[in-house]
Amino acid sequence: MAKPSQIRVFEVACPDCSAILRIDAETGLLISHTPAPRKRTFEDLAAATKAMREHEERKESIFRQSVEAEKNKSDLLEKKFAEALKKAKDAPEGRPLREFDLD
Structure with missing residues (x-):
């Protein structure tokens, strides 16, 4: 098993929803998903x-x-x-x- 310092991870922004995806370079599997912040409908x-x-x-x-x-x-x-x-x-x-x- 690889050490945490040797794991290569790519962070990619989803072009559809602007979420941040963290993908393992070796396996190509999704490690984590951070949803995009919601836009406010109204300012105040x-x-x-x-x-x-x-x-x-x-x-x-x-x-x-x-x-x-x-x-x-x-x-x-x-x-x-x-x-x-x-x-x-x-x-x-x-x-x-x-x-x-x-x-």
């Missing part, structure tokens, strides 16, 4: 609070829009139905022509 508590308020306002706005859309849904569906009925009356009667029938 005030910024985090502001982001949270903006997120809540955005959720509330989306909810209000969905309520308004639901209120007008029946009118929209009636208009779509009337338009489809009008198209069906204007369409020629009989079976539609297919490319196969034209040969």
Whole structure:
């Protein structure tokens, strides 16, 4: 067995997660893994609070829009139905022509 002073170890930074990997040169096995330090999402508590308020306002706005859309849904569906009925009356009667029938 090799003495601790004779062991060759490589330290490699992971290109994906920036973790530090210690690898034994002789065997190529991983000796240790040191995870990369986590990045802070916000610099301070005030910024985090502001982001949270903006997120809540955005959720509330989306909810209000969905309520308004639901209120007008029946009118929209009636208009779509009337338009489809009008198209069906204007369409020629009989079976539609297919490319196969034209040969």
